[in-house]
Amino acid sequence: MNILMLIxxxxxxxxxxxxxxxxxxxxxxxxxxxxxxxxxxxxxxILSTCPVRPTLIIGPEWGSFPLPEGLTEVDIPTLLLQQxxxxxxxxxxxxxxxxxxxxxxxxxxxxxxxxxxxxxxxTMPWAILAERHQGAEQxxxxxxxxxxxxxxxxxxxxxxxRQRILDLxxxxxxxxxxxxxxxxxxxxxxxxxxCQSKVVVNVCRDDHPFEANERMFETLAxxxxxxxxxxxxxxxxxxxxxxxxxxxxxxxxxxxxxxxxLSDETARRRIADAGREKVLREHTYDVRVAxxxxxxxxxxxxxxxxxxxxPKHRVRLTYLDSYAAFGHxxxxxxQWTKIARKSLGGAVAGAALIAGSWSRPWRRAFHF
Numbered sequence: 001m002n003i004l005m006l007i008x009x010x011x012x013x014x015x016x017x018x019x020x021x022x023x024x025x026x027x028x029x030x031x032x033x034x035x036x037x038x039x040x041x042x043x044x045x046i047l048s049t050c051p052v053r054p055t056l057i058i059g060p061e062w063g064s065f066p067l068p069e070g071l072t073e074v075d076i077p078t079l080l081l082q083q084x085x086x087x088x089x090x091x092x093x094x095x096x097x098x099x100x101x102x103x104x105x106x107x108x109x110x111x112x113x114x115x116x117x118x119x120x121x122x123t124m125p126w127a128i129l130a131e132r133h134q135g136a137e138q139x140x141x142x143x144x145x146x147x148x149x150x151x152x153x154x155x156x157x158x159x160x161x162r163q164r165i166l167d168l169x170x171x172x173x174x175x176x177x178x179x180x181x182x183x184x185x186x187x188x189x190x191x192x193x194x195c196q197s198k199v200v201v202n203v204c205r206d207d208h209p210f211e212a213n214e215r216m217f218e219t220l221a222x223x224x225x226x227x228x229x230x231x232x233x234x235x236x237x238x239x240x241x242x243x244x245x246x247x248x249x250x251x252x253x254x255x256x257x258x259x260x261x262l263s264d265e266t267a268r269r270r271i272a273d274a275g276r277e278k279v280l281r282e283h284t285y286d287v288r289v290a291x292x293x294x295x296x297x298x299x300x301x302x303x304x305x306x307x308x309x310x311p312k313h314r315v316r317l318t319y320l321d322s323y324a325a326f327g328h329x330x331x332x333x334x335q336w337t338k339i340a341r342k343s344l345g346g347a348v349a350g351a352a353l354i355a356g357s358w359s360r361p362w363r364r365a366f367h368f
Contacts, residue, residue, distance in 0.1 A: 002050075004054040007060050007064055007065045008064070018127055019285060040328075041068055044070050045068075057077070061084065066323055067319060067323075072310070077100045079100065080102050081103050097118070097310070101296075101304065106123075127217060141174075144200070147190040173199075197224045202226060202227070212234045221276055225245075228245060244275040316339050325353075
């Protein structure tokens with residue numbers, strides 16, 4: 001496939017994004033928005049710079065480059081990656097209407113999207129790059145391993161439970177020196193920590209404590225025993241508590257739970273191995289990309305975006321909503337001017353969205 005990513009290459013996230021690695025590995029051609037393309041460029045303007053015509057256009061969630069006008073008019077299938085589906089879901093449902101396909105990274109939201117008119121919604125959670133988990137078993141030198149935000153970092157107010165639990169675990173068990181931030185580790189170095197760990201206690205953000213995040217899948221693939229908060233989203237994705245992972249109901253249980261399974265290697269390895277086998281079989285980016293490609297082939301170019309049949313002022317209001325949410329206020333005001341000429345109700349709604357974009361809770365919601 002020839003794939004256009006609606007983002008500049010320089011704006012890719014700080015981590016290696018599994019979809020991009022896998023598309024490239026399969027021989028697909030990846031194209032990006034040119035570095036000198038101005039913010040607010042339309043999709044036809046971006047397409048005019050592509051060396052070949054794309055067969056798929058992908059909109060990443062990150063919001064660094066604003067969604068270009070023209071998504072509902074182009075005769076190329078479009079796909080949106082909804083990474084943080086749980087945050088401001090009602091707005092994500094609106095933005096997704098501009099795209100033919102929507103990939104949800106979290107379980108439990110598909111029916112809401114379908115009820116809003118999305119017929120091509122795929123729940124495909126985080127996954128792993130299988131090639132990163134090949135090779136001989138490493139010596140598990142850590143009782144507890146940790147990779148991720150901790151200590152005085154951006155958005156630390158969302159990680160108070162995490163910091164408290166990590167401080168507790170450090171007092172009782174041998175851990176890697178996660179608090180030493182001398183340099184940014186590579187993804188392979190982070191995976192190696194999991195491969196050298198017997199147990200990983202994954203503590204999510206305080207405001208979304210039950211999500212199945214990327215590090216959980218990496219932990220399972222590395223063969224470490226994963227312990228998470230009870231009612232974790234993993235259970236909605238086909239993983240079984242006590243079979244593939246363990247959970248705690250209260251923080252006071254964690255130390256005793258870790259001690260129990262550190263002293264029972266047979267039980268620990270049985271659960272860890274079952275989790276690893278399931279992830280490597282069902283939750284790799286090779287599996288995810290193959291599913292997308294099969295669906296595109298079956299649909300044979302049919303275009304499904306609900307907004308393709310909407311009146312123009314409603315489409316513009318959807319763009320305005322996205323621009324306001326991600327702080328592209330000049331573009332939001334530009335859309336508002338066009339909306340106001342056609343729809344008084346749309347103008348009022350647009351003005352409210354622009355005003356709300358300054359709210360602190362929304363801006364903070366996108367700290368990872």
